[in-house]
Amino acid sequence: MEDIRVAALFCLGLISMFVTCVATDDQNRLLxxxxxxxxxxxxxxKTYPNDRYRSYWKQGWGQLTQEGKRQAYNLGKFFKNRYGDGQLLSSRYIQSEITIASSDYDRTLMSAYCVLSGxxxxxxxxxxxxxxxxxQPIPVHTKPRDEDYEISYKSSCPKYSKLVKDYSGNNTMANFVATHQNLVNxxxxxSGLPRDSWKDxxxxxxxxxxxNLSLPEWxxxxxxxxxxxxxDVFVSFAIPTHENAKLRGGPLLKEIIANMQGKLNNSSQEKAYLFSGHDSTLVALMRVLDVFDNIHPLYSSCVMMELWKKDNSSFVRILYKNxxxxxxxxxxxxxxxxxxxxFEDFVNILSSSIPKNILEECKDEQYMLGVSVDGPTIGVLVLIALFSLLIIxxxxxxxxxxxxRQSSRIYRALPAEDEDL
Structure with a gap:
């Protein structure tokens, strides 16, 4: 009888442990x-006229170095320790669990592959x-630079260019130059650089x-x-307004939220999305989230946006590895x-930072023409257009x-067969 009671208590203990684990999992689970x-x-x-080390960079300008490969590989190991081996991702690569995207640059594509290797x-x-x-080979997806509004900073956005040009706070750089004129000189x-390129x-x-190159002159x-x-000073001037941030960081934020919604409504199997980008990618995203600390993102810096399930609700946690x-x-x-x-609060708070149609919102006909559109200017443009059309x-x-006239003087044989398929 005693043995039966001990066995029963043991079974109840196991059941209790199982229920506790399930309840804990339901209460706080990374999705x-x-x-x-x-x-x-x-x-x-790039280089500068008096650069003694221009021949040092064997792979060319803007290319990932051996050290950069190691850094990206270690970032992949960081992801593995934090999310892999069954914590969120499986211990082995499963295609349906993860999607990787990169901007169309050698250094970001190579970094993505190194991260995946780790x-x-x-x-x-x-x-x-x-x-x-x-x-093992794992696919990395990319878009042409001029079509990539999520990761690349080079996609065409005339409205953004106009906002930057017209920003009333741009005198901050002029003030910096005036205050540090001796430094600029x-x-x-x-360097031998032109005065308008000193920032390079x-x-x-x-x-x-x-x-660790020797630079005694500097x-x-x-x-x-x-x-x-x-x-840090220069990056603090980047993407200065909410409207700027919406055009540059908004498209990526829109995709991130859509991925979360897909996970919550069970239309997506992915457990992770990786985006290999640039310092500008991180700055734009943190600006649109209004969390940027004005410190330049270091190599292999990373923002992690986690979607968690807690009881019957979900929440977002943002982590930064700088x-x-x-x-x-x-x-x-x-x-x-x-x-x-x-999650609902997250979406509602950021709703004004998400472009509905980035191609439409990036349009700015005035800036694309490069002129103001006052009445006289419009009249001149119309006359020029009509005159050009007449000439054409x-x-x-x-x-x-x-x-x-020429064809009437020259004999040409007709084709023997129809060339259409």
């Missing part, structure tokens, strides 16, 4: 993560296709300092600490909500008459 990250270390995007090494003999390579003198130096020097004028602070060499993260809180922001018509008629 989806969307990670937006910057590429790894790269070469400068996240999904071959697991099992069916995934080990070559015993000499601890790697030194940069122009040492901060990215070039940053890359050179990160690769160390008194722009030591590494000052270059880093300049980067460290290259360690795995520290901190939470970001959108204004008007808590860190674990209920006369030219076409002249060519037609000339060819008709």
């Amino acid at each position: 989806l993560v969307q990670a937006i990250f910057r590429h790894g270390d790269r070469s400068p995007q 996240l999904y090494p071959p697991n099992g003999t069916d995934q080990l296709w070559n015993a000499d390579i601890d790697w 030194d940069i122009v003198r040492i 130096i901060e990215d070039i020097l940053y890359c050179q300092y990160k690769h 160390e008194s004028v722009l030591p590494f600490s000052r270059v880093a602070s300049l980067r 460290e290259t060499e360690n795995n520290k993260t901190h939470s970001l809180k959108i204004p008007g909500c808590i860190e674990t922001c209920p 018509i006369i030219a076409i008629l002249s060519v037609y008459i000339y060819r008709a």
